[in-house]
Amino acid sequence: MVNGFGLAMPPNSNVAPSLTSNHIMGKAIDMTILWTGEMTVNDKAGNSTKVQFSTNVNTNTQLHKVGASYGVYKLTSDAPHWSHNGR
Numbered sequence: 667m668v669n670g671f672g673l674a675m676p677p678n679s680n681v682a683p684s685l686t687s688n689h690i691m692g693k694a695i696d697m698t699i700l701w702t703g704e705m706t707v708n709d710k711a712g713n714s715t716k717v718q719f720s721t722n723v724n725t726n727t728q729l730h731k732v733g734a735s736y737g738v739y740k741l742t743s744d745a746p747h748w749s750h751n752g753r
């Protein structure tokens with residue numbers, strides 16, 4: 667099940683499952699975003715932004731800004747977690 671659903675387990679996630687999570691409401695997603703070097707993406711307003719890959723997604727504020735422009739916010743204490751409110 668862990669492999670089939672790509673569930674985040676330690677060390678990728680150290681946050682225990684919650685019954686009040688944004689996942690329950692369908693307002694959160696756990697995902698890993700990988701690319702090489704620098705990518706150019708558009709934010710929601712159409713502004714081109716260069717984002718450098720970082721092995722620590724929790725500190726990649728450029729990527730967080732692009733996500734936020736689409737209303738998808740990073741929970742910086744949980745590597746794969748993004749949601750509508752950052753929790």
Ligand SMILES: [Zn+2]
Nearest residue numbers: 694695696747
């Ligand atoms: Zn999550």
